[in-house]
Amino acid sequence: MITSxxxxxxxxxxxxxxxxxxxxxxxxAPFLFQDVRSLEVAARICIFIVLVASFDLLIGYTGIVSxxxxxxxxxxxxxAAILLKQxxxxxxxxxxxxxxxxxxxxxxxxxxxLLSLRVKAIFFAMxxxxxxxxxxxxASQLSQITGGEDGIIYKSPDLFKTATKLLTDADGKxxxxxxxxxxxxxxxxxxxxxxxxxxxxxMLRFVGSPFGTVLxxxxxxxxxxxxxxxxxxxxxxAVFCLSATIxxxxxxxxxxxxxxxxxxxxxxxxxxxxxxxxxxxxxMGTMWGAVIGxxxxxxxxxxxxxxxxxxxEALTGVPLLPELLAPDRWLFWLGIIFILLVYxxxxxxxxxxxxxxxxx
Amino acid sequence: MTSPSLVTEDLTIRFGGHVAVNSVSCAFHPGxxxxxxxxxxxxxxxxxxxxxxxxxxxxxxxxxxxxxxTGLSPSARAHxxxxxxxxLTNLFPQLTVLENIRLAVQARSGHxxxxxxxVSGFRELTRKAEHYLEATRLSTVAHQAAATLPHGDQRKLExxxxxxxxxxxxxxxxxxxxxxxxxAPDVLDLIAQIKADTSKTVLLVEHKMEVVRALxxxxxxxxxxxxxADGDPTEIMSSRIVRDVYLGTAQGTGGEDAA
Numbered sequence: 001m002i003t004s005x006x007x008x009x010x011x012x013x014x015x016x017x018x019x020x021x022x023x024x025x026x027x028x029a030p031f032l033f034q035d036v037r038s039l040e041v042a043a044r045i046c047i048f049i050v051l052v053a054s055f056d057l058l059i060g061y062t063g064i065v066s067x068x069x070x071x072x073x074x075x076x077x078x079x080a081a082i083l084l085k086q087x088x089x090x091x092x093x094x095x096x097x098x099x100x101x102x103x104x105x106x107x108x109x110x111x112x113x114l115l116s117l118r119v120k121a122i123f124f125a126m127x128x129x130x131x132x133x134x135x136x137x138x139a140s141q142l143s144q145i146t147g148g149e150d151g152i153i154y155k156s157p158d159l160f161k162t163a164t165k166l167l168t169d170a171d172g173k174x175x176x177x178x179x180x181x182x183x184x185x186x187x188x189x190x191x192x193x194x195x196x197x198x199x200x201x202x203m204l205r206f207v208g209s210p211f212g213t214v215l216x217x218x219x220x221x222x223x224x225x226x227x228x229x230x231x232x233x234x235x236x237x238a239v240f241c242l243s244a245t246i247x248x249x250x251x252x253x254x255x256x257x258x259x260x261x262x263x264x265x266x267x268x269x270x271x272x273x274x275x276x277x278x279x280x281x282x283x284m285g286t287m288w289g290a291v292i293g294x295x296x297x298x299x300x301x302x303x304x305x306x307x308x309x310x311x312x313e314a315l316t317g318v319p320l321l322p323e324l325l326a327p328d329r330w331l332f333w334l335g336i337i338f339i340l341l342v343y344x345x346x347x348x349x350x351x352x353x354x355x356x357x358x359x360x
Numbered sequence: 361m362t363s364p365s366l367v368t369e370d371l372t373i374r375f376g377g378h379v380a381v382n383s384v385s386c387a388f389h390p391g392x393x394x395x396x397x398x399x400x401x402x403x404x405x406x407x408x409x410x411x412x413x414x415x416x417x418x419x420x421x422x423x424x425x426x427x428x429x430t431g432l433s434p435s436a437r438a439h440x441x442x443x444x445x446x447x448l449t450n451l452f453p454q455l456t457v458l459e460n461i462r463l464a465v466q467a468r469s470g471h472x473x474x475x476x477x478x479v480s481g482f483r484e485l486t487r488k489a490e491h492y493l494e495a496t497r498l499s500t501v502a503h504q505a506a507a508t509l510p511h512g513d514q515r516k517l518e519x520x521x522x523x524x525x526x527x528x529x530x531x532x533x534x535x536x537x538x539x540x541x542x543x544a545p546d547v548l549d550l551i552a553q554i555k556a557d558t559s560k561t562v563l564l565v566e567h568k569m570e571v572v573r574a575l576x577x578x579x580x581x582x583x584x585x586x587x588x589a590d591g592d593p594t595e596i597m598s599s600r601i602v603r604d605v606y607l608g609t610a611q612g613t614g615g616e617d618a619a
Contacts, residue, residue: 205475205476205478206475206476208478208479208480209474209475209476209477209478209479210466210471210472210473210474210475210477210479210482210485211472211473211474211475212475212479213459213462213463213466213479214463214466214472216452216454216455216459217452217455217463220451220452220453220454220455221450221451221452221453223414223434223450224446224450224451224452224521225452225463226433226434226435227412227413227414227434227435227438227444227446227450228435228438228443228463228464228467228521228525229435229438229439229464229467229468229525230435230467230472231433231435231436232435235472238473
């Protein structure tokens with residue numbers, strides 16, 4: 001929004017600087033954090049930023065509550081996974097998988113959208129929940145195609161093999177840049193980073209466009225949006241399709257990165273809950289919120305345990321504290337952090353900081 | 361006289377056994393400001409809802425410039441040039457005043473589906489929105505969220521949204537409701553300006569008699585959903601039947617009018 005927000009520039013500036021810092025860290029992640037797990041976390045953050053941002057198009061911008069977002073993510077992931085398994089590694093299965101995932105997602109999104117976007121929000125949410133449950137059950141039952149509960153293991157395109165040398169020196173050894181091997185793993189990470197960046201920038205574009213303003217109008221006052229001449233059902237269906245398409249593409253990228261797709265990585269409701277938490281923590285109705293929410297939750301999931309382990313050890317000898325901070329209690333502390341975040345940032349971190357303390 | 365821009369033919373809506381609007385036939389012409397009066401529950405707002413599409417008639421027809429719009433959605437009717445302001449303030453509360461108005465301008469321009477260019481790139485939208493900001497004297501609060509405006513300014517914004525739609529038929533539902541006497545003239549001036557454009561048809565629901573006297577070219581009286589009287593203001597105001605049903609009741613609920 002170019003025209004507004006002369007009011008709370010400091011908060012906005014802080015959030016934007018944090019996002020810029022996150023972008024820089026993700027851009028240089030392979031060079032800054034040179035272990036396998038960190039790169040895994042960085043890639044997951046990239047994908048989830050896109051996934052959460054696309055979910056925010058629905059819940060934060062338009063006010064549509066859907067529980068089917070992982071379903072679309074799963075369509076994209078399984079599309080690529082099944083074809084990579086059947087056709088062997090290569091770019092054709094990735095592209096076809098992406099297209100198939102998007103096509104199936106669009107069919108579902110249009111069907112759900114037209115059938116149920118006219119009804120009350122709660123019924124719509126229930127219908128998306130039902131559809132997602134059915135797809136989850138189907139994915140685990142149709143084990144010949146989907147690998148069932150075990151999922152599918154496959155190879156990604158040759159470019160992304162760890163053994164692939166992007167640049168070789170005179171001896172035929174892989175070139176190192178700042179001590180990092182320029183190999184296929186690096187290429188795979190940048191594939192994830194760049195596709196995520198493109199999808200995220202596209203969404204930034206959408207929300208700042210006239211289309212984006214209509215979405216906000218629908219969220220704010222559906223009846224008035226209709227009265228001034230916007231076909232609300234058409235816009236809601238369109239944004240549902242758009243959001244599904246982006247989630248599906250994110251799924252394909254994740255499948256290529258992981259070289260494994262199963263219900264736990266691409267379809268389960270625990271992912272849906274993660275997305276919801278990320279969007280709530282980061283702040284609804286702002287793309288920056290998706291970035292902050294995804295980063296915080298994923299870092300907490302991966303590192304809170306380690307951090308607590310270290311803290312617990314450092315405090316040995318002190319009564320009670322090491323017990324409280326035992327790594328096994330990490331979920332307990334995660335819960336407490338969430339409650340505090342929601343209490344102090346009722347509109348999410350980005351949402352609260354950028355709009356100031358409204359109604360406080 | 362010119363051909364009517366808006367016509368209702370036997371317009372009726374039933375809610376179960378209750379007939380809220382009963383067979384109302386009426387024609388509204390460009391250059392004419394019609395005030396719709398009647399006691400509370402007479403069906404004035406329901407009649408508006410049937411014309412602007414928030415409700416669909418049980419029977420009867422609504423025609424805009426001869427085209428039937430009876431079954432259309434509110435958005436489709438807006439594109440046919442039927443615009444409506446609401447009795448209860450009905451804005452986009454968290455968006456700024458400028459954004460509110462620009463949305464209405466944009467709806468009319470048909471740019472709502474443009475996804476790739478930033479809003480700021482559509483200068484003509486902003487320029488038009490600013491024009492209506494000035495016309496309604498809301499420029500100073502352009503960047504405030506609509507929800508933070510005082511009531512009087514919210515009513516003005518309500519009118520600004522309708523003006524920005526640039527309809528042929530303007531429908532105002534108690535535009536000065538809840539406004540103090542100092543602020544009401546602002547809104548009434550705006551309505552008078554619209555009325556001055558002879559290509560526009562204006563429908564106005566209003567209780568305040570001084571407003572009715574000042575603006576009305578014609579008055580229609582609704583009572584229990586039926587069209588009780590239709591005619592020249594002086595004629596209607598002096599008619600006994602109208603005094604009995606309307607003015608009598610209005611005195612009984614005078615507290616609301618004074619609010």
